[in-house]
Amino acid sequence: MTATKTTAAIALLAASTLALSSCASSKRDEGAKKSGNAANTSATLNFGAAGAPATFDPFYASDGETFRVSRQIFQGLVGFKPGTAEVAPRLATSWKPSADGKTWTFKLKTGVKFTDGTPFNAEAVCKNFKRMDSQNKAGQTASEYWLANMGGYNGAKDELYQGCTAKDAATVQIKISRPTSKFPALLGLPSFSMQSPTAMDKYKANNIKAQGQGFVYSDYANAHPTGTGPMKFQKYDKTNKTVTLVRNDDYAGDDKATVKKVVFSIIPDETARKQALASGQIDGYDLPNPVDWPTLKKDDNLEIRPAFNILYLGLNAKVDPDLKDLRVRQALYYAINRDQLVKSQLPDGATVATQFIPNTVAGYNKSLKPYKYDPKKAKSLLKAAGKSNLKITLWYPTEVTRPYMPAPDKIFNAIKKDWQAVGVKVTPKPLPWAGGYVTGTQNGNAAAYLMGWTGDYNTPDNFLGNFFSDPKGQMTVGAYPWGDKLHKALSDDDSVVDEAQRATAYEKLNKQIMEDYLPGLPISSSPPAIVFSKKVTGVTPSPLTDEHLWTAKVSK
Structure with a gap:
């Protein structure tokens, strides 16, 4: 990713790693193999969510439940190596900064399409950044992660983002106002995921309005989120309080989904989530109460993340x-x-x-x-x-x-x-x-x-x-x-x-x-935990709560 000693120092700005032991996951996978339990590729993984996503457009999100869903259906230019905070390639295969750290050149994956068929290329990247930087008053209030990381909109005095240029279909340059440890790591945040320009235009993604203490989101954010990830959005059933994602059979990555569906069942009460796991209603949930850890370790697959x-x-x-x-x-x-x-x-x-x-x-x-x-x-x-x-x-x-x-x-x-x-x-x-x-x-x-x-x-x-x-x-x-x-x-x-x-x-x-x-x-x-039933293996716990639920192996 680097060419010179100077650029190497810049490229490593956000590459400090936070290691996470995956021994428990490995042992679980080995155990599943030894017991003869085969992964069911037609299976549904049902995950207990503590609340409903605020929106399905991660650019306007600041809540963990939105981000958990977004991480399954969207990808950024970069991501994080499973189980760590180490920056890793996603839609970009490599990146290199200029000597002054203000221009970053990204080489992109080829042959990738959004789930609506729109090609992913340098032009799509720049359309995404133009969209993010062009927000109305309500959008500027809602897009907390852009403001916190970029510092402003539309060429504001202190704005970090300065522009995006498509050099060719597979090469894009992003300019920033100063060198920063944030680059390129911040591009792995769900808020800065790449979304289909076609779908965003069709369903008016930027049509956001303030209402009281909250917002009224666009048709895109409510029902048509469109990414390049291993899963794709199917529906949000408010009556049954479930969000359903289905496998993206055209996904261009190597880590293809091992489950047919991921369903998020919204169960706000933590005790109710524990009971739902015990009864088999759900296959896992996040942040179990520490007092329940001993029981969950004994009866289920409890994973403890490092304290980050x-x-x-x-x-x-x-x-x-x-x-x-x-x-x-x-x-x-x-x-x-x-x-x-x-x-x-x-x-x-x-x-x-x-x-x-x-x-x-x-x-x-x-x-x-x-x-x-x-x-x-x-x-x-x-x-x-x-x-x-x-x-x-x-x-x-x-x-x-x-x-x-x-x-x-x-x-x-x-x-x-x-x-x-x-x-x-x-x-x-x-x-x-x-x-x-x-x-x-x-x-x-x-x-x-x-x-x-x-x-x-x-x-x-x-x-x-x-x-x-x-x-x-x-x-x-x-x-x-x-x-x-x-x-x-x-x-x-x-x-x-x-x-x-x-x-x-x-x-x-x-x-x-x-x-x-x-x-x-x-x-x-504090080290938080995540828990799955005994029949689920293959999900690596993340210090960033960046769990890839699509890699779950659900035994028959």
Whole structure:
């Protein structure tokens, strides 16, 4: 993929790997072979989904249920090696950056078609990027991943994307405004999947409208998503709460579907999903409750992913000015017994966080030690700040299970108890995850709140940039005098071409964030699990939740 030493450094910007042991999967496959169980190519894999996809157009999505479906029917220019966060070829076979890291040339697969028969080629790639960059007001609000990764639309001042050129049918060039560790990894995100230009035009993909706190999507997004992947969309049955995908017999990849159908049965309650697995109604589901792990290990095929996430307690001094004082933020941190919280509320393998990125990401500062549980010091800091009677409203989500936060109410109660022990009066604010919680925290309405992040790809910017680059919401740093300095450092460090130098820069920045700034409180990292019945093998668990369900082998 590279030609010179200079371009090699750039091409490796996003190639740090996160290894995942596939021993369990291999043993299961071997076991299936030994037992004589043959894969049934006419089988249906029925997967229990925690909720309905918000849309079937991944460009406008930010929810895991949409992305799970999208990953089966769409492909990007790049993807990720199964079981890792390592960038791998998909619709592009190779890529090479220019010496300055601002122009990327992709060689494309030939002979590939979208499932409506439209050829995939360089022209289709550029039509996709033109579509993504040309959004109305509602589209710009909905396409969170474009804004977070590209920084703007239609030639905006800070926009990363600068243009796409089809050099020939199998060669495309994408220009960006500066070198970045995001490239080419971000092109593997479901949001940047390649979609049929014909179908998007026919069903008016960009015809999105705002409605209340949500959106009204186009016919394309509701019923006609069209990709190049191993599965294709068949229907969404709202009455029976199922999404059905069928095998794409014209799929051009080597990893062809081993099942005829993948059906997502929408079962919001985690206990109900467990019961549905036990009864044979479904063949698997994601994020089983850690308390059920021992039973599921015994009776089913439970796979534990590596921890590629951060649970944090967000703080927003724009909402609560008391939080502007570093001593107050430090006191809140010292007051939390995180060792006990991790042991009592999180699954085996969870660890106390020392910073805002997991220890598998380049730029992790090994010298940083966790803030110790020290209620005495917490009280002393609050007294010194004149806040011994501090009052704070702490938001936490309901109706949700997240990889980093399996039981939000229990985590909230543990923190509340610790804070109250040092004299902090806590007012709880529970909200449904999809009923105001995510919107409220993203819009910067919460003073303190529980939130987390599972990495999209393996770069420090994918964590720190998402946490601190939004001037409006999340852990708003605009309320602090050092906010502009942090924003600049995030951009500068991300643009460092040399991998070793970039990692060193991020190590220094992580130390500064934790010791000098402390805009929020990183709590922990947790290994999430996924479970299938004994009759299912062949699905490799992914730290990115990028499971290829089409490779499932369902025994007869």
